[in-house]
Amino acid sequence: MLVRLLYASRASSTLTPELIEGILAQSRQHNPANGITGILCYSGDIFMQVLEGGRDAVCELYNHIARDDRHSNVRLLSYEEIQERRFASWTMGQVNLAKVNPSLLLKHSEKPTLDPFVGSGAASMALLDELIATASVLGKAC
Structure with a gap:
């Protein structure tokens, strides 16, 4: 069974290009083997991420992220x-x-x-859909 999970979190420390690249590299290394796809948005100290895949794999990854010391205030949006x-x-x-x-x-x-902490999960997902439609997403791996 496929699921989609959307969450938001705050960075525990200043978001640097190196920190973002480290998170993305780790995701791109581990996600394919686990059947997980998704998108990561960030701005200021806020992360917003969608994870898609099998229920167990997505839930395990979300629980791992919630325990990751790079994130604080992890909130499930959808x-x-x-x-x-x-x-x-x-x-x-x-x-x-x-x-x-x-x-x-x-x-x-x-x-x-x-x-995303003040809006609805549906509004956050609509924003992500529009970002895809406007070709604002980087790192496409077909």
């Missing part, structure tokens, strides 16, 4: 059984929201900043 993946082309796509037009963020939230 969890659902799915018929097909939205993010099947990415072992772990990435979006640096500092490089996205603020009007796109404003379309889905109260302010032109990423803050």
